[in-house]
Structures are given as C-alpha cells and as structure tokens.
Amino acid sequence: MSEVIGFLLLGIGSGALISGVGMGVVLSYRGAGVINLAVGAFAMLSGYFFWAIRSGEFASIGTVPAVVLTLLFSALLGVAFELLVVRPQRSATPLAKLIAALGVLLALQAAVILAFGQSAQPQPTILPAGNVIIAGVPVAWYNFIIAGILLVIAVVFMALYRWTRFGLGTRAAAENQAHAMFMGLSPNRLSLANTVLMTVMMGIVGLLSASITEVDSQTLPLLIVPGLAAAMFGRFTSFSVTFVAGVLMGMAESLLLYFSTESWFPTNQGGPIPGYDELLIFIVLVVAMFLRAGKIPARGDVLERRLPAAPVPRAPVRSALIYGAIAAAALYFLPGGFRGALITSLISAILLLSLVITTGFLGQVSVVQLALGGVAGFAVSHFATNFGIGFPWAPIMGVLLAAVFGLLCGIPALRVRGVSLAVVTLAAAVAIENFGFGNTTWGGGVTGSYVPPPSLFGFNFGPNASLHGLDGIEPSPLFGWFVLIVLVLLGLFVCNLRRSGLGQDMLAVRANERAAAAAGINVQYTKLLGFTLSAAVAGVGGALLAYNYGSITADSYDTITALALIAFAYISGITTVPGAIWGGLIFIGSITAYALQDWFGIQGEWFTLIGGLLLILTLVQRPEGVATAMFYGPRPSLRALRLTRRGGGPPGGSQIADRVGEAKVAS
Amino acid sequence: MTALLQASGITVSFGSVQALAGVDLDVRAGQLVGLIGPNGAGKTTFIDAITGFVPARGRVMFDGRDISAAPPHVRSRLGLARTWQTIELFDDLTVHENLAVAATRPTVGSSLGELVLGRRQRAEQHADDAVALLELAEFAGRMPSELPQGKRKLVGVARALAGRSKLILLDEPASGLNTAESLDLGQRLRRVADEGVAMLLVDHDMGLVLNICDEVYVIDFGHLLAHGPPGDVRRNPAVLAAYLGGPADAAQQLDGETAASSAERAGEAQ
Numbered sequence: 001m002s003e004v005i006g007f008l009l010l011g012i013g014s015g016a017l018i019s020g021v022g023m024g025v026v027l028s029y030r031g032a033g034v035i036n037l038a039v040g041a042f043a044m045l046s047g048y049f050f051w052a053i054r055s056g057e058f059a060s061i062g063t064v065p066a067v068v069l070t071l072l073f074s075a076l077l078g079v080a081f082e083l084l085v086v087r088p089q090r091s092a093t094p095l096a097k098l099i100a101a102l103g104v105l106l107a108l109q110a111a112v113i114l115a116f117g118q119s120a121q122p123q124p125t126i127l128p129a130g131n132v133i134i135a136g137v138p139v140a141w142y143n144f145i146i147a148g149i150l151l152v153i154a155v156v157f158m159a160l161y162r163w164t165r166f167g168l169g170t171r172a173a174a175e176n177q178a179h180a181m182f183m184g185l186s187p188n189r190l191s192l193a194n195t196v197l198m199t200v201m202m203g204i205v206g207l208l209s210a211s212i213t214e215v216d217s218q219t220l221p222l223l224i225v226p227g228l229a230a231a232m233f234g235r236f237t238s239f240s241v242t243f244v245a246g247v248l249m250g251m252a253e254s255l256l257l258y259f260s261t262e263s264w265f266p267t268n269q270g271g272p273i274p275g276y277d278e279l280l281i282f283i284v285l286v287v288a289m290f291l292r293a294g295k296i297p298a299r300g301d302v303l304e305r306r307l308p309a310a311p312v313p314r315a316p317v318r319s320a321l322i323y324g325a326i327a328a329a330a331l332y333f334l335p336g337g338f339r340g341a342l343i344t345s346l347i348s349a350i351l352l353l354s355l356v357i358t359t360g361f362l363g364q365v366s367v368v369q370l371a372l373g374g375v376a377g378f379a380v381s382h383f384a385t386n387f388g389i390g391f392p393w394a395p396i397m398g399v400l401l402a403a404v405f406g407l408l409c410g411i412p413a414l415r416v417r418g419v420s421l422a423v424v425t426l427a428a429a430v431a432i433e434n435f436g437f438g439n440t441t442w443g444g445g446v447t448g449s450y451v452p453p454p455s456l457f458g459f460n461f462g463p464n465a466s467l468h469g470l471d472g473i474e475p476s477p478l479f480g481w482f483v484l485i486v487l488v489l490l491g492l493f494v495c496n497l498r499r500s501g502l503g504q505d506m507l508a509v510r511a512n513e514r515a516a517a518a519a520g521i522n523v524q525y526t527k528l529l530g531f532t533l534s535a536a537v538a539g540v541g542g543a544l545l546a547y548n549y550g551s552i553t554a555d556s557y558d559t560i561t562a563l564a565l566i567a568f569a570y571i572s573g574i575t576t577v578p579g580a581i582w583g584g585l586i587f588i589g590s591i592t593a594y595a596l597q598d599w600f601g602i603q604g605e606w607f608t609l610i611g612g613l614l615l616i617l618t619l620v621q622r623p624e625g626v627a628t629a630m631f632y633g634p635r636p637s638l639r640a641l642r643l644t645r646r647g648g649g650p651p652g653g654s655q656i657a658d659r660v661g662e663a664k665v666a667s
Numbered sequence: 668m669t670a671l672l673q674a675s676g677i678t679v680s681f682g683s684v685q686a687l688a689g690v691d692l693d694v695r696a697g698q699l700v701g702l703i704g705p706n707g708a709g710k711t712t713f714i715d716a717i718t719g720f721v722p723a724r725g726r727v728m729f730d731g732r733d734i735s736a737a738p739p740h741v742r743s744r745l746g747l748a749r750t751w752q753t754i755e756l757f758d759d760l761t762v763h764e765n766l767a768v769a770a771t772r773p774t775v776g777s778s779l780g781e782l783v784l785g786r787r788q789r790a791e792q793h794a795d796d797a798v799a800l801l802e803l804a805e806f807a808g809r810m811p812s813e814l815p816q817g818k819r820k821l822v823g824v825a826r827a828l829a830g831r832s833k834l835i836l837l838d839e840p841a842s843g844l845n846t847a848e849s850l851d852l853g854q855r856l857r858r859v860a861d862e863g864v865a866m867l868l869v870d871h872d873m874g875l876v877l878n879i880c881d882e883v884y885v886i887d888f889g890h891l892l893a894h895g896p897p898g899d900v901r902r903n904p905a906v907l908a909a910y911l912g913g914p915a916d917a918a919q920q921l922d923g924e925t926a927a928s929s930a931e932r933a934g935e936a937q
Contacts, residue, residue, distance in 0.1 A: 309810075310759060317785075493782055500781035501773035504760060508768045511757040518718060518751075519769040520743035520830055 006137025007258035008251045013143035014212055015250015016150040020205035021220075021227030022234070022242040023154060024198050029236040030161070030170055031194020032086045034097040035419045037224055037426075037563075038104040042081075042199050044220035045108055046074045046206035048116060051123040051215050057116070063126055067207060074203025078196035086195055087188065088620045094419045095307070095365055099570055100619050102563055105221060107612025109560070110605045112217045120216035127211045142211040147247060149208065153201060154243040161239075170194060222559075225278075225430050228423050229285040235292050249284060253277045268439050275434030282431035289416055289424055310360055310507060310575035316495040320488045323581075331480035336473030341594035343463075343475060346483045347548060349584025350541035352569050353494050353577065357534035359566075360575035361503055362527060363510030365422040367562050368409050371432040372535045373542020374557030376402040378437060380543045381449040381552060391454035399539035406535020410528045429559045437554035448551040454482070462547055475548075483544055490537055491577045497533070498577075506530050564588055564608060567615040586611075669731070671696045671865050672747075672834055676725035677716050679709070679889075686712040688889040689725065694834060694867055699860040701880035701897070702869045705909060709889045710869045711752060714836045718742055718749045730833060744772065746833035750823040750840060756811040762822050763794070763807040769830040770794040797828040801855060816843045821852075834865040841872045853879045877901060885909070 021040050028036035050070040052058040061069075081104065089100050127145050131138035161167035173180035173187045180187055206220065213219050226249050234242035259265055260272035267273060327346070331339055351373055358366045379398030383389040389397070412424045437443035453462020460466070465476035497503040505526050508516040513523050546552050566574075568587045573579025586592045588607055596602040670693035679687040687709045694700045704710050716723035719739040727735045734742050748769070757765050770793045773781070798804050801821045811819055820840055827835045837856070841849040849872055857879050860866050870876050876883060877897040885892040885900060887909040893900055900906055 307759075492785065496782050496785045499785075500778060501767070501771045502778045502781070504764050504768045505773065507759045507764075508757045511759045512755050514720065515751065515755040515757065516768075517739040518720075518743055518749050518755075519826060520740050520772060521768065522740045 002135035003137055003258065004255065005135045006139060007254050009134055009139045010137065010143065011251035011254025012247060013140070013146045013250070014253065015247035016143075016147040017205055017209055017212065017246075018223060018226045018230055018249050019154070019243045019246025020150050020201065020208075021223045022230030022246045023150075023157065023239055024202050024205070025224075025227055025231035026234055026236055026239060026242050027157070027194055027198040027201070028101075029231070030174055031198065032082075032090070032097070032191050033094060033174065034086065034089075034101055035094065035228070035236070035423060036198075037098065037101045038081075038108060038221075039198070039202060039227060040224040041105045041108040041221040042074070042077060042202035043206035043209065043223070044112065044215065044217065045077065046070055046199075046203035047123055047209060047215040047220060048112055048121070049073050050207055050210070051121050052116070054124050055121070063124075067126060070207060071200055071203050074199045074206075075196050077203075078199030079192070081199065082192045082195040085616055086191060090187070090191070092619065093307070095422070096619050098365070098419050098422055099566065100616050103567055103612040103615035103619070105224075105612070106560070106564055106567055106615070107609050109217050109221055110607075110609035110612060113605045114603070114609065118217065120214035120219075123210040123215040125210040126207055140211070142208075146208045146211065149204065151243065153204070154239045157197075157239045166190070166193065218560075222430070225285075225427050226281045229281055229288055229427065232285060232288040232292055232420075232423065245288075249281065252280060252284075256280060268441060269445070273435070274438035274445075275431065275436070278431045278434040282427040285424060285427040286412070289412065289420060307359075307363055307510065308573070308575050310498065312499055313495040313577060316492055316577070319578075320492055324484060324488050327484050328481060331469070331477040331484065333470050335471050336469060336475070337594060337598065338591060339469050339473075339477065339480060340463075340475050341589065341591040343480045343483055343548060345584045345587065345590040345592075346480070346487050347541055347544045347584075348565070348568075348587040348590060349581045350483075350487050350490055350544065351538060351565060352572075352580035352583045352587075353490055354534045354538035354541065355566065355569045355574055356494055356577065356580050357497065357506075357530055357537065359569070360579075361498065361506040361510065362530040362534075364413055364418070364527070364531075365566065366409065366413075366425045366531070366534070367422060367559070367566065368425040368429045368432070369534065369538040370542070370557050370562035370565055371429045371436075371559075372402045372406050372409070373538040373545060374432065374437055374552075375405050375542065376539035377451070377542040377546035377552050377557065378443055378449060380546050381444070381451045382442065384452045385450055390452060391456055395454075395540070395543040398543050399536050402539025402542065403532045403536040406538070407528060407532045409535070410531030413527050413531060414524050426559070426563075429562050433554055433557060433559055437557060444551075444553045444556070446553060448553045450551050451546045451549065453550070454479075454547050463550065479547070483548075486540060486544065487581075490540065491581065494537075494577050494580075502526075502529070561588065564611060567611055571611065571614050571618045670694060670728075671698075671730060672717070672867075673728040674713075674717060674725065675728075677713065677727070678724040679712050679716050679721055686889050687716060687723070687886075690886060690889070690891050692867075692884055692891075692894075694865050696833065696865050697860060697863045698882065699857065699866045699868060699880050701876035701883040702867055702886065703871075703873065703876050703883060704886040704892070707888075708886045710886065711838055712889075713886070714749055714838050714867075714869060717836060718747060743830060746831060747836070748827035748830050748832035748834070749836040750820075750827050750838055752838045752842065754819050754823050756819060756822055756826070758811055761808055761810055762803060762814070763798075765811065765822060765826050766794040766797055766829040769826045770797075793831050794829040797825040800828070800859065801825045817845075817848050820844065824852075824856075828859065828864070832864060834867065835859075836867045836869070838869050839871065840868070841870050841875050849875055 021043065024039035025036055028034045028039060050066055053061055053069060054066050085100050085104055089097050127142040130141050132141060161170065169180065169185040170190050172183065173185060173190050177187050209220060227246070230242045230246035230249060233245035256276055260276065265272050330342060334342060351370060354369045358364050358369065376395065376398035379401050380394045383394035383397060409425060409428060413421050416424065438445060443449070453460050453464055455461065461478040461482050463475035463479045465478040467476050467478050468474060469477050505521045508519065508521055509523050509526050517523050542557065545556065549556060568583045569580065572583035572586065584590060588604060593604060593607045597604065672694040674690065674692045677687050677690045690713060702710055702713065712721060715721040717727055719737060719742050726733060729742070729745060729747055732745065734745065757768065760768065798807060801824060803821060803825055806814055806818060811822060814822065820843060824837065824840055841852055844852060853875050856866060856868065868876055868880060880897055882895065883897050883900045884894040885906045892909055893903045893906050
C-alpha cells in the first residue's frame with residue numbers, strides 16, 4: 001500500500017507537464033479560439049533550442065543565459081506563430097483553425113527531424129538532482145519542483161484572467177470581437193499577448209521536461225493528447241481544473257506503471273500489455289467529453305468561413321476512363337521505384353476518399369480513419385496467419401470489421417461535433433495504434449505481422465506476382481492494376497454518393513443540422529451511416545496497404561501519418577474526388593515525393609515540412625483546396641491573383657462564403 | 668370535421684421564464700391560420716414546440732396521431748413542415764438540391780441503386796411544383812448565397828412545400844420583403860392553401876395576416892389573447908390594448924398597417 005503512495009507521487013512531475021500542455025491549450029483557446037494541436041510541439045522546439053545552445057551543437061553557454069535565451073526564443077516563436085498563422089486565420093471556423101495548428105505541428109516536427117535527426121538528444125537538466133524517500137519509494141525532488149512551478153503559473157494565469165484589464169479584455173474579445181473593438185480593445189494585440197504567453201509557458205515546459213525525458217520529435221508533441229484531455233475537463237477555459245486534471249492523469253499513469261509489474265496485470269509476449277496508458281488517456285478523454293464537452297463555450301467571431309463547397313462531379317466516368325488508362329500504362333512502363341510509389345499514391349488516394357466522406361460531405365473531422373484502415377489491415381494479416389483465410393474473404397471481413405469500428409467511432413459524433421470530435425478521434429487513433437496494433441496478439445507489435453500476397457484460384461496478383469513491369473523489377477504491375485481498379489470503383493462510388501439523395505442529406509446535415517431535421521432528415525442516422533461508409537472505404541485502403549507492405553507493424557498506421565493525411569487532403573481539396581486523387585499523388589511516399597528524392601535528393605521529411613507549411617497557406621488562400629479549385633472553380637484570372645497578393649480577399653469559392661459571413665454580421 | 672393540427676395546452680419554459688402558458692390552437696386541412704402577437708409573445712417558440720425543436724408540455728395531435736414525443740424529423744415526414752425566421756437554407760447545396768432533399772427520402776434500395784449504378788433518383792414532382800408555384804425556375808441551379816434575401820425566403824417556403832407537407836408553419840415569411848413582394852407572397856400562399864395545404868402564418872405584417880387568413884390567433888406573453896375570423900380579431904379590445912395600449916385609434920392603425928409596416932420592414936432589412 002505504501003508503495004502505491006510512492007508511485008502516485010512519482011507521477012506528479014509528468015502529470016504537471018501534462019497540465020502545462022493542457023494550460024497551453026486553454027491559453028490558445030481563450031486567446032485565439034484555436035484548439036491548438038501544436039502546443040506540445042512548441043515545448044519540443046524550445047527544448048531542442050536549449051539543448052543546442054548548451055551542448056555545443058550551436059554553442060555551449062552557461063545554464064542561466066541559456067535559459068534566458070530559450071525563453072526569448074519561445075517568445076519570438078509566439079510572435080511568428082501569431083503573425084503567420086493565428087492572425088490570418090482569425091475569421092476562420094474553429095475547425096479550420098485546428099487544421100492550421102495541425103499544419104504547424106507537422107512542420108515543426110519535420111523541421112526538428114531535418115535539423116537534429118530522428119534520435120533523442122540528452123537535454124541537460126536545469127533542476128537539482130536528489131531524492132526524498134517517501135513511503136519507502138525514492139521520489140526525485142524535481143517532481144515537486146516541476147509541479148510547484150506549474151502550479152504557480154496556473155495561479156498567476158487565474159489571477160491574470162480574473163482581475164486584470166488584459167484578462168477582462170481577452171474574455172470580452174472571446175465573447176464578441178466586434179464589441180471588444182467598440183470598447184477600444186485591440187483583438188490583435190490581445191491575441192498576440194495570449195499567444196506569446198502560451199509559447200513562453202511552453203518554453204518553460206520544454207526546459208522542465210529535461211528532468212523526465214530526453215528531447216525528441218515525438219514525446220512532447222504527442223503530450224498534446226493527454227493535454228487536450230486535461231483541457232477538456234477545464235472546458236478549455238479553467239486553468240485550475242486543467243492543472244488538477246493533468247496532475248491526476250500523471251499520477252494515474254504512474255500507478256498503472258506500478259501495477260504493470262504485478263502478476264495479475266494482463267501480459268502480452270511476457271511483458272505487460274502495451275499501450276495501456278494511451279488507452280487510459282482515451283477513456284479519460286471520452287469521460288471528459290461526456291461530462292463537459294457540451295458546455296465548452298463557443299466563441300463569437302466577427303465572421304465565419306465555412307467548409308469549402310462540395311460541387312457535383314462533372315462527367316466522372318469519362319475522367320475515370322482517361323486518367324485510369326494513363327495510370328494503367330504508367331504502372332507497366334514506369335521503372336520499379338516509381339511504380340511502387342505510384343501504387344502507394346493510389347492507396348493513399350483511397351484513404352483520402354474516406355476523408356472526403358467524413359469531412360467533405362459530413363463536415364466532421366476524424367483523425368481515426370487511418371487507424372480504421374489498420375483494423376482491416378491487421379484483420380487481413382491475422383485471418384491469413386491464424387485461420388488460413390485469404391483473399392477475398394479476409395479483406396471483406398476486415399473491411400466489415402473496420403466499418404463496425406467506424407460505427408462505434410461515429411457514436412461520439414452524435415454528441416459532439418467539430419473540434420471536440422477531432423480531439424476525441426485523435427485520442428482514439430493514438431489508443432488504437434498503441435493498445436491495439438502494438439499488441440502482438442491482435443496487432444503487429446514492433447516486429448510486424450506477416451501479410452500473404454492476395455491470390456485468387458492460385459493466381460497471385462500481389463506485389464511479388466510473376467508479371468513484372470517493363471524493367472523486369474518488382475513490384476508487379478498486376479498488383480498496381482488491382483489497386484487502380486479498386487480506386488476507380490471507389491472514386492465513382494463517392495461521386496455517386498455526392499449526387500445521391502443520401503449524399504445530399506449529408507451535405508444538408510453539414511450545412512445546417514436544425515434545418516436538416518426540419519426537412520425530414522434523421523441527422524443521427526445520416527451521420528452514423530456516413531461514418532460507417534467512410535470507415536469501410538478506409539478499411540479497403542488499409543487492407544491494400546497491408547498487401548503492399550507484406551508485413552505490417554503498429555507504425556504502418558501511425559497517428560502522425562494520419563494527421564498528415566488530413567493535411568494533404570485539405571491541401572488538394574477535401575470535398576471532392578479529384579481532390580483525394582491529387583492528394584494521393586502528392587502525399588508522403590507518393591510518386592511526387594519519390595521523384596523529388598530520386599532527382600533532387602530531397603528527403604521525405606522535407607515533404608512533411610513543406611506539406612505543413614502548404615497547409616497553412618492553403619487555408620488562408622485557397623480554402624477549397626488546390627485540386628478542387630483547379631477542377632471546379634472559376635479559372636483564376638490575373639485580376640484575382642493580384643487581389644490575392646495584395647491580401648484584398650480570398651479568391652474563388654471563398655468569396656461566396658465571405659458574403660454569407662457579411663450577411664450574418666448584417667442581420 | 669376534425670382538425671389537422673390540434674395543439675392543446677402547449678407550455679414551454681426556459682428556466683423560470685414561461686414562454687408559452689397552455690396555448691390551444693387548431694388548424695384544419697386547407698386552412699390558412701394566422702398567429703400574431705407583439706415581439707416576444709412566443710410565436711416562434713410555438714412553432715418550435717409544434718415541430719419538436721424545444722421541449723414542450725401539452726399535447727400535439729397531427730393528422731390523427733399524437734406526435735408530442737416525436738423527434739423533429741419524424742414530424743416532418745408525417746407532413747409537418749416549417750420555415751425559419753433566419754431562413755436556414757442548406758448553403759452547400761444548390762436551390763434545386765435544397766428542394767430535392769426535402770422532397771425525397773432515400774431508402775436502402777434507392778441508395779444502393781444510386782451508389783452502385785450511379786442512377787439518379789428523380790426529384791419528386793413536388794419539388795418541381797414548388798419551384799413552378801413560387802417562380803424559382805431560373806434560380807434552380809444557383810447556390811442559395813447567390814440569391815437576394817427575398818428569393819432566399821421563397822426558397823425556404825418552397826423547401827417546406829416540396830416535402831409533401833400537409834401543414835406548413837411559416838415563421839415571418841414576409842419580413843425583409845418590400846410591399847409588392849409581400850402582397851405577391853400573400854397571393855401565392857393563398858393559392859397553396861386553396862390547393863389543400865394548410866398553413867400557420869406567423870408574421871408582423873398585420874395587413875398580410877388579416878387579409879389572407881381564414882382565422883387568426885393572437886398571443887401575448889405566452890397566453891392566448893383572442894381567436895376568431897380576422898374581422899372579429901381586428902376589433903377585439905384585448906388585442907388592441909396589447910398592441911397599442913388603447914382601443915380608440917388602434918383599429919384604424921391596424922387597418923392602415925399593411926403599407927406602413929411592410930415599407931418599414933423593407934428598410935430594416937437593408
């Protein structure tokens with residue numbers, strides 16, 4: 001029993017870091033209305049900066065000046081973030097803001113990997129070492145110091161928001177920006193101050209984290225998931241509740257770590273089951289959502305931009321035949337590396353099609369789609385290796401299983417929508433990846449799970465099939481053609497969906513749930529059906545990905561890739577089928593990425609970096625996405641381009657949205 | 668003949684505020700019934716309560732069925748449609764699609780046909796009729812946001828008509844319209860009612876309501892003040908008191924409201 005108390009105390013330090021990230025989320029939401037997924041990434045960047053100027057990478061200076069410099073750097077980071085991302089996005093929907101923050105997260109992560117490599121760096125600690133023995137367990141002093149510092153920060157923020165003119169102004173601006181402006185408050189300056197406060201605090205979190213973890217590109221950025229859970233308990237507004245929730249989560253994780261050494265704890269391959277703490281965070285988040293999400297205050301912005309338009313497809317069959325024929329020829333004639341990358345592109349396009357349904361048609365952002373694909377992928381693998389079930393029954397059952405999971409993931413969407421749903425599905429994706437796929441029994445663990453090539457009546461048409469391309473190298477164009485046929489069919493399916501009564505119902509729900517119900521649409525049924533269809537499409541993509549890899553691990557369907565998928569979907573156009581296909585052609589591992597690497601030696605990480613930056617730019621300049629604008633929008637005239645450059649107004653379809661916004665302000 | 672809509676004892680409370688206190692209202696098939704009252708009287712709340720958008724006590728009988736507990740989409744499918752003061756069109760769909768959504772209910776069979784074979788479900792005759800009746804044909808392919816306010820209002824009405832509705836609850840369809848448009852709308856509504864679709868018309872435009880309705884209900888502070896044919900209501904002392912504070916010159920003013928209030932409202936909407 002006494003050990004339990006000791007382990008609870010051991011969790012205080014890491015819990016306080018969760019609190020720190022959670023409070024960063026709260027600051028971002030109160031200051032700018034952003035559910036800021038990049039909060040943890042700011043802490044990571046500051047941690048790297050400190051390491052670089054201490055360790056000799058850039059310089060090796062003393063602790064105190066290095067701390068001061070790091071905090072200065074954090075403040076500058078805040079200014080840059082405010083000017084480049086937050087301010088241009090001020091009038092965007094909460095969802096667009098969240099996606100922009102996602103772009104920042106991806107870009108920062110990729111930048112850090114490019115600059116310092118994948119491996120973790122031993123960041124020098126700034127806190128004194130030493131332990132205190134409590135209840136027989138040595139507990140490091142730093143746990144209490146970290147918690148103390150963040151407690152002080154929480155109290156300061158509470159006081160700042162409750163009693164100062166700055167805090168009052170921020171609250172007024174959050175309620176109604178127009179009124180705040182009439183009161184003589186500058187929303188710009190208030191937002192800037194809040195953002196800088198946030199990045200400086202994340203700088204402190206980055207510095208303090210050195211005692212607990214080395215600095216790397218994953219740990220701190222992904223602390224956003226428990227941080228979001230803590231912030232959700234605080235309804236994205238309360239610093240005190242967020243702080244307490246974060247610390248308690250840290251303590252619970254530590255306790256689980258203690259229990260995991262006990263004999264009764266469930267095991268996998270001799271060790272405790274993997275991913276139990278991610279599962280815990282997910283459960284906590286779901287509980288927080290059901291208890292608190294309905295009460296998250298909405299912000300009153302001056303005008304609101306909507307999701308990009310979803311135009312009716314023009315002549316889809318003709319396009320499918322033309323582009324399909326070109327792709328089929330390319331699959332045979334291209335050299336091996338390019339052929340493989342093209343196949344990956346086609347599979348990515350299928351995964352992006354599932355996002356067209358959830359986000360483009362239903363208007364809900366779901367991060368869990370790639371993980372649902374993984375469910376089908378692992379099902380294909382395990383049906384084959386454990387039960388000897390192969391093509392086509394294994395993928396069919398895998399897709400059905402993914403659809404069932406999708407249906408389950410759709411249930412939260414009945415209660416929450418928009419940003420809250422994105423947050424819950426993010427936690428679900430992390431939990432499925434670590435708890436589900438990390439487990440060797442039903443996932444792949446780190447070693448991987450074998451996927452036999454697809455064959456029908458003894459005829460193998462997997463990547464290693466006997467028919468080779470023109471250059472005689474694997475992967476086989478047969479597999480590529482198979483993927484292509486599936487993509488064409490699913491693409492036409494999604495085109496039909498847009499034109500069908502069901503698709504119109506979905507867009508009606510996306511536009512206006514109240515009016516949809518008044519027009520006789522069962523909103524909940526439509527949402528669940530949409531999520532299930534989308535999950536099935538993702539399942540097909542995931543199963544094909546499994547066949548493509550031949551062996552899959554938990555990393556094959558990881559959350560960062562899932563986030564990048566959403567980013568690229570937005571860049572190319574998340575509301576249309578051409579958008580999904582072009583998105584596939586420029587995604588990570590795509591034929592474009594391969595060409596850039598092959599011809600110019602540009603690494604994959606550059607691609608994520610550019611993708612992240614491009615996403616932010618897209619959201620500001622072409623919210624409907626590049627490919628959608630190209631295929632459906634009015635041809636960009638020189639005049640429109642010039643207007644855009646001068647910042648005179650967004651071009652194309654978004655003008656309509658602006659007019660809607662103006663009408664709303666006027667009424 | 669029993670009424671198509673029988674609302675009895677409709678009571679809605681928001682916290683400690685009682686927005687509606689036991690309102691009874693009947694609408695018969697093909698009847699055009701007006702519901703008027705000063706600002707904040709509870710007119711929109713009444714529509715919300717009947718269509719299921721606010722929790723309400725009391726009983727709603729529609730077409731011989733008790734729908735008091737039914738969710739909004741079920742009431743809509745039974746033939747109870749509504750429009751909104753704030754129009755609330757589907758901004759992501761064209762005008763034609765807006766009507767098609769209301770006119771067609773995809774079934775499992777029709778969806779399969781559409782999704783797999785790409786067969787287009789024919790938009791119902793009702794949608795075309797609504798378009799013809801309200802003369803919206805030239806706007807069918809446009810997005811709602813491209814239309815002027817008055818036309819958007821008409822699309823809202825057309826969408827309610829398209830759903831094979833037996834009764835349409837219209838929430839201030841004439842606000843934002845100029846006098847000519849308002850008169851025009853009145854005639855069109857009268858024609859729809861004559862074809863057998865019942866309507867409950869909530870509007871500030873006293874002239875419109877008193878001129879075209881068969882029967883008028885007046886509510887104030889959530890209570891039913893009066894009901895009867897427009898001629899009686901026009902001269903009811905309680906109504907005059909609620910509207911203008913005094914009976915003497917009020918009757919004249921009510922008569923003269925048509926032009927003045929419509930013009931005023933057209934000005935407000937700018």
